Amino acid sequence: MLCMYCLKNYPLGNYGQENTSAGIWYRCPNPECREELPVAYVQATGVRTSVLSAVGFRGHGKSVYFSSLLYLLWSGELARVWPGASACGLSDESLRVVNQNVVELTRGQLPPATPSVFPKPAALKIQGTPWGDRIFLLYDTSGEAFMDSRRLVKYARFVGSASTMMFLQDVSAAENPALQMHELLNTYILGMGALTGISDFTKRQQLLIVYTKGDELLPLLEEYPDIVEYLRSEEEISPEGIDGYLRKLRGISKRLKDFTEEKLDAAQFVNLAKNSFASVKFCIVSSLGCSPEGDRLLVKPIPHRVLDPLVWVLAYSDPLRSGNSWWKRLKRWIKKCFGT
Numbered sequence: 638m639l640c641m642y643c644l645k646n647y648p649l650g651n652y653g654q655e656n657t658s659a660g661i662w663y664r665c666p667n668p669e670c671r672e673e674l675p676v677a678y679v680q681a682t683g684v685r686t687s688v689l690s691a692v693g694f695r696g697h698g699k700s701v702y703f704s705s706l707l708y709l710l711w712s713g714e715l716a717r718v719w720p721g722a723s724a725c726g727l728s729d730e731s732l733r734v735v736n737q738n739v740v741e742l743t744r745g746q747l748p749p750a751t752p753s754v755f756p757k758p759a760a761l762k763i764q765g766t767p768w769g770d771r772i773f774l775l776y777d778t779s780g781e782a783f784m785d786s787r788r789l790v791k792y793a794r795f796v797g798s799a800s801t802m803m804f805l806q807d808v809s810a811a812e813n814p815a816l817q818m819h820e821l822l823n824t825y826i827l828g829m830g831a832l833t834g835i836s837d838f839t840k841r842q843q844l845l846i847v848y849t850k851g852d853e854l855l856p857l858l859e860e861y862p863d864i865v866e867y868l869r870s871e872e873e874i875s876p877e878g879i880d881g882y883l884r885k886l887r888g889i890s891k892r893l894k895d896f897t898e899e900k901l902d903a904a905q906f907v908n909l910a911k912n913s914f915a916s917v918k919f920c921i922v923s924s925l926g927c928s929p930e931g932d933r934l935l936v937k938p939i940p941h942r943v944l945d946p947l948v949w950v951l952a953y954s955d956p957l958r959s960g961n962s963w964w965k966r967l968k969r970w971i972k973k974c975f976g977t
Contacts, residue, residue: 639686641678641758641774643670644798652679675728678760681772687950688798690776691847692825693805698849698924700748702805703777704738705924705940706947710763711739718944722765727772731759745934758795767879768951787831796825797832801843801953802914803946808901809853815903822906826913837913843953844914847946848893851923857900864892868921868941883952886920886945893919916953920945 638649643665651666652674663679665672691699709715710724726732738748758774776795796802804822808814830836848854851868858865867889897919898904910917926939 638679639688639774639798640665640667640670640672641674641760642672643667644795645670649679649682675760677727677762678772681727681762684762684770684772686772686774687800688776688795689773689803689947689950690796690799691803691805692796692821693807693849698807699805700777702847702849702922702924702943702946703775704742704748705922705938705943707735707738707759708742708938709940709943710761711735719766722763724761724763727760727762730757731761734759735761742934742938745936745938747932747934766951771951787828794832797829797838799842801845801950802839803950804844804846805849806846807849807853809850809857814901815906818901818903819906819909822909822913826909839913840915842914843949844910844917845946845949845953846893846897846910846917846919848919848921849924850928851921851941852925852927854921858896860900861892861896864889864896864921868923871941882948886948886952887918889921890919893921918949920949922946 638652639646645665645667647666652663653666655662655664655673661676662673663676665674691702693699715722715724726735741748758776761773761775762770763773764770774795802825804825806814806818806821808818811817826839829838832838855865858868867885894907894917898907907917920942922943922945923941924938924943925934926941927934927936
């Protein structure tokens with residue numbers, strides 16, 4: 638089982654149960670950690686756990702995206718998108734973080750800049766999705782943590798535990814988005830090598846490139862009306878229609894790849910990503926639906942496509958849904974070799 642604080646894996650039996658005046662707790666066996674873990678997290682055996690984290694420079698929308706995602710998960714919107722689904726926190730601290738983000742965003746207040754410290758995660762459990770139940774450990778840290786590989790190792794080592802790395806980029810006002818994206822990705826690859834001691838460690842991860850502030854990106858998308866139409870549409874992810882929804886995601890991913898290579902002139906970035914990761918996908922979100930005035934929203938937030946990155950994370954870690962299962966790969970190989 639993964640300790641959410643030190644990110645070390647230990648057998649469940651190694652987490653000693655403690656009966657205190659504050660109730661029952663479990664403690665990480667790592668002598669350098671020894672953090673208390675909540676009962677609801679430790680005893681959720683059999684529920685798959687995924688690390689949910691994002692890489693991105695300061696001001697590229699990481700914290701706003703996570704606030705918008707929590708806002709969506711804790712509102713009636715989740716049950717509309719996935720009938721029967723629910724979300725809950727697995728610790729008092731997680732619930733406090735969620736409620737603070739949801740209340741502030743409801744009031745139009747954007748989250749403050751995230752400090753450059755190794756953060757404690759919000760532990761969340763989502764039940765009733767098309768992929769079943771899932772626990773997410775949500776980490777967020779300052780964009781300064783990704784300025785160089787040493788800072789990444791010190792402040793953002795949680796990214797090494799994510800099977801899918803979310804690469805958040807705001808290219809709407811960038812002077813040279815291709816160079817900026819290449820710099821961040823190169824830094825991440827170097828940082829993961831320094832963190833793990835494995836130079837090609839990123840080939841074990843999926844890369845999900847998330848274009849943020851989609852509403853501000855519209856002028857650059859004039860030649861891609863299908864992307865604009867998709868961005869403005871609402872999420873509809875019923876269990877019966879999940880295969881069709883994933884086909885839409887894959888289609889938009891291909892179009893965003895075209896946009897990246899053609900409009901942003903970032904073919905080298907795309908090639909570096911393809912050569913360095915197990916797979917590369919693209920999506921686009923508008924976390925707020927409109928531009929804020931300073932650090933405040935003047936209208937109620939209207940998130941668009943905010944669940945798409947979460948769906949990609951769920952799909953990547955489910956081989957029967959991801960399109961990358963061994964059986965599908967075998968069938969493709971047979972067709973290639975024998976034409977049947």
